[in-house]
Amino acid sequence: MADGLGSANTNWQDEIYRTAIATDHNFNVMGGTKHMPYRASLGYTYQDGTLRTSQMQRATASLNLNPSFLDDHLTFNLNAKGMYIYNRYAEGGAVGSALVYDPTRPVRVDPFLNDTTENPAYHKEYGGYYQTPYLADQSALMDSTWNYVQNGNVPQNPVAQLMNHKDQAHSGSFVGNLEVDYKIHGLEDLRLHANFGADYSYGKQTTVDNVYSYNGNNYYGWDGYNEQTKYNLQFNCYAQYYKDFNENHHFDIMAGYEWQHFKNWGSNGGNGLYQMTNTGFLDKDKTMPKAGEKYNENFYKYATENYLVSFFGRVNYIALNRYMITATVRGDGSSRFAKGNQWGVFPSVALGWKIKEEAFLKDVNWLSDLKLRLGYGITGQQDLNNGDYPGLLLYELSREGASYTLGEIDPVTGQYIYYQTARPNAYNPDLTWEKTTTYNAGLDFGFLNSRITASVDYYYRQTKDLISMVDVPIGTNFRNQVLSNIGSLSNQGVEVMLNAVAIDRKHLKWDLGFNFTYNQNKILHLSTGSNNADNPYYVTTGGISSGTGNTIQRHQEGYAANTFFVYQTYKTEKGTYEIYDQDKSGSINDKDLIPYHHAMPDFTMGLQSKWQFYGVDISISLRSSIGNYVYNDVKAGKMSGMATPAREGGYTNVLKSALPVYNAIVDSKTIKTDANAFMTDLFVENGSFLRIDNITVGYTFDKPKIMARIYATVQNPYLYSPYSGLDPEVFSGIDNNIYPRSMSALLGVSLQF
């Protein structure tokens, strides 16, 4: 047995997962008079998660009223829905820990069993759970009874991680909506419509770590909360006028107004506690012991709001039932921008031509439909993800732990006086709407009486005045990066859809659907100033887990968003990898990083197929993605730890697929396993895949008084991919998934009387 291994045999997966139970109850009532129909429902759901300790309970109530007056000229639609949710969140980190945690270690150390392999001395500090021991600096801790603390560099006992942490949330929400629709008497072509909506929610989450936690809260524990209230009020109204001049000319016009207010406020805070055995003092004269006092207390309160106001109009005209034109325009005002830049105007035009209706195609029987569509439109974006006041010069007050003293002494306490400081925050009064212009052209086909339908679309989208954080010339604002309208990017592509009823007999039917998308994304412009080809400007993105602050992707002009930039490697005769010194500088630095594939797929495809044979139905859906590359962060992250699996006294499992790579670089001259290996192309892999999303087999009974259906569904049964990690389908191309996407099977019966 190797040094440092234990004698237990623990399956950590079994320890953290369980078979979960869920129940779901619903109760609905419908009724009312002719002019006042109503619908009400109550619901309750209870669900345990498969990860131990996780649980959810939900109660809902909803009411819908539909009164109408004045000969149905005035109708109301009232919706109200209330919901209460209780959640107990499990500590998700346990999933990762369970994969790497040493299986020779027990879940708990038995304090009565004098087992020499598992030091019983530290069960106290870790609440009886086994953890990798780490000596406490007792003179800093001021407690000679607490011998061990946590070590952030080794994994935690997954069961302890779940049990020592209690994270609960209660939340309530209300959504209400009143729609009023009024057709003018005597002028029934004119319709007035108004809608009032309110969405209110309140939530409070409490997070408690006990003193045995093997995380930053060891010894002191943590008792924290987070409370938030938010609402969204909305009002809109419009008038719509229809006119059919004659059967060949249909016309409608609409104009309206919308107002929205979003507000949220709340607070969060918490503290630990000095244990009663702590021998430290709060004051110089040692009259106030720390024991039992709050540790690291903090509190934060915030509030923010924004408004959106819009005017909009639309004109629709259809001539001869085959020439169609729709034109819209909207003016949107956002409070997020400074005065003068709040309004954006966004027009659009769509043209349609039903070619099939033309005389020269009317008699072509095999062609049941043919339509040409052309479109142009501009849309606006103001969701900044960066607060509601980017245009104002505001001074941010300092919070706990960020006060500063100038050395003046408080005559009472004899201690320094600390000042709350104020920092001017960056602001951009010129900030305005981000605009996306789309051009598209499409053709719709129908063949054989629409048994086969198809459509082909080409689109080109260009986004201008992209809102993003960019480096501004230093000295011109209060921060090095400022939220700005900067740069542009384009997307163009082709979408093809095909639907067919391949077989259509009385007892046998086969439906087939296929879709295909090609998309090309390119960053056209990105910086405030000039750019030069030798030293192009870029924004780093794609944070990875190795080291601190490392990134693997860039947004750079001329390349797709999220393009990987890596060291290019080659294999030597000895079988080891080395890095190409691209700039021949004699050393490897970031000038040797080259663009290497991107995270977005070039092509995506989907296929759905359904067979019905007498009462039996079988359906299957497949999806495929081609040209998407993935950075295997899990594998790359293993490189530095491989040399020292028994890192700081705790063995961890290593990834099997990482071993061959590690062996091929451990003797490399240019690649260092603990310094730059994670920046090489060895970890950027082709993530193309073919996935079967689901297969359903069912049987339906259809008798006059009873209809029953029995079915079985398997979700995610099969994945084919050259990718060496668990699942290549990851957002933005960085795979740090240690948990496979689950395959689930469902059996169901439904009855209708």
Place this chain on the structure above:
Amino acid sequence: MKKHISIFTVVALLFGSMMSSCVQDLEHDCIDPNMITDKDIELNQLFSKCYSTLGLTGQKGPDGSGDIEGMDEGKSSFYRTVNETNEYGCDQLYWIWPDIGVAELRSNSWTSTNIQCRGLYARCYFDITLCNLFLDNYEKEAGARKTAEVRFIRALNYYYLLDNFGNVPFCLHVETDDPDQIKRADLYDWLTKELEALRTDLAPAGQRESYYRIDQAAADLLLSRIYLNHEIYLGTADQAVYDKAAKYAKMVIDSPYQLASKYQYLFMGDNDNLSAVNDAYKEIILPVAQDGLQTRCWGGSQYLIASYSTAGMPSVGTIDRWKSLRAKAQLVQLFCPELKRPYEPTNAAEFKKMYGKYAVTTSTEDASSYDENGFPICIKEMQAACGDDRALFINSIKDTTGVLHYCNFWKECKADVFYSGWLIWKFTNKVADPKHVLGDSKLVDMDIPMMRAAEAYFNYAEAVLRGAGEIDGYTPVEAINTIRRRAHAEEISTCDLDYILDERGREFYGESMRRNDLIRFHKFTGSTYAWEYKGGDILGKTPIDDYRILFPLPLTDVVANSKLTQNPGY
């Protein structure tokens, strides 16, 4: 019908008035209680912010609302950016983790996208823009002295830009126009004039308004440092400028500031002016406040202390251990000249044989390994072996299972292997005054001794050796011996420039001085001096190109500001 028309009119009027009032909603004030506007700001909130840029990274401690965007907040601190750029590419310290940018600094192959260079640059200009705002708007309200202090903080930031980047954007007001680039020589000219001008409004040396504010000694010490380096900044040496360097250094030596009684006191948790025992405050001319409760960040003294700390080492007064910084061979050799080549002892016998009198065996943190003042015995033994109080090294360490490991020397340092490389026990959160109450078990109280009087003795001695006239018959040997006496090191009888460089290495290691020193002594670039990992290889055989005496302007700014020209070579 009439009735319906009137309903329509009422509804239309109602909606109409609603629309116009709701459009007004677009202009609303910020409702966040953490934000104020310039109507409500108080002078001291901004004045203390100017000072706090030296010791904090943002508006929440230790992190959570950083001043600098685009990088790890802990790494964006003033002291840490200066320290990383001025130590990691030199001959004394080795950061073992694969943090972004560190490998390039270590192998002297940094480029214009290096994050540490960018961080230093961004930090300096954040501070400068803040000072500009204060000087533009609050000069009258603040009065002459506070104004001069803010001008000093701005000048200090420009000093680091002058020394590290040379030709930089220059702005003295908050303006929306892109700033112009200033040549290094012109910046030197402006900076020395600015310091000479503002010093007259500062409190006389030793009479600062309150402990963390500065007085004339800070301006004088900075002036002596800049004048001493003028040959690097201007390209030619000038006898008269060395005279100025000596003059300002001597003014500090003759000021009320004195050396602290013990070297170790300068880097301890109670090095402020409230301690009854620790007299570091007598020496620290620019103290940057740090406090475990009130003034917390990951890039100030927390970085200085936790970086060097490893489990099994004697306590450094915080439970935070980053296990990151190790001594390079050339630093150890300044104290242990007999160690000439790489060693890797694997057992007690080899350890004794290889390290000789420097083979000091530590024990882990049990009480018996400390003396009656709480000072680690293994450190005392190392000091005795080296004959110098500044030899604060550890070269053997016990792991948690009690197994003793021997640190290697001039061998590849590996992340994760805590006994690779000698360890340093210089910066601690320990206290000399048992009455001092530490704020926190993790976040430290040690103030950063940003500028201290000891430097004046070195600046004076070096200026004289470089041709300045002695003042009042005070000799370089006497100046250096003052420093050595405090360290209980043997006094010297002669002293040359090479000796000054070594002695500065012994005194200031880890204090962000090394790059500047090596460049001034023409030992940084070229191949006259090899050190561990210079140019990327462990024996340091790869020369560094001359253009690397300046860091590149960050690519981000060169692209954003078309008025800027990149430094040559990059």
